[in-house]
Amino acid sequence: SQQGEEDPQALSIQEGENATMNCSYKTSINNLQWYRQNSGRGLVHLILIRSNEREKHSGRLRVTLDTSKKSSSLLITASRAADTASYFCATVSTGANSKLTFGKGITLSVRP
């Protein structure tokens, strides 16, 4: 079953603008991860944020986590046409042998 629910389902922005994507989940988590998928390709791991962390940065990516609201956001600053892809959040629930559970993804289109 899917735990993460991304919002919006699709996002279209102009190159240079910031893109903000949100993810909500239902159960307690160990960590939350964001992945990127170019059309017809495998997923690429972008960033992992643990439940005791509130914010993480990686290059133009900024991820926040609010465990009280069970939500996370992924911000891509100064977007580029090459950022066009689907973005997925995935959660790891607390407990032994937990695995990644993915949301349905957000389709981001960056217009040049």
Added chain:
Amino acid sequence: SQTIHQWPATLVQPVGSPLSLECTVEGTSNPNLYWYRQAAGRGLQLLFYSVGIGQISSEVPQNLSASRPQDRQFILSSKKLLLSDSGFYLCAWSEGGAHLYGYTFGSGTRLTVV
């Protein structure tokens, strides 16, 4: 460095035919291995995972099976394909559990059952 190979990239198979998709990982030992399926416009559904040779856990009942004959080899199989088996199949590995690390995915196999 670690790499993951998945093949074939695309496959068209008739209903009722067998299936064998292979995934191999290089550059690491005793990885956790996973098979996911992605239906069009949907998220990823975990099908099988393995924490060691011969150890397979199934997440959903279905027409598919998985095997891990070697440490870095993970195979997805079916004896008789159904139309509903069509989809994008992704193999992934992680060093330890998901509570520690992210997953590294293969490039996927697009399976069309006709």
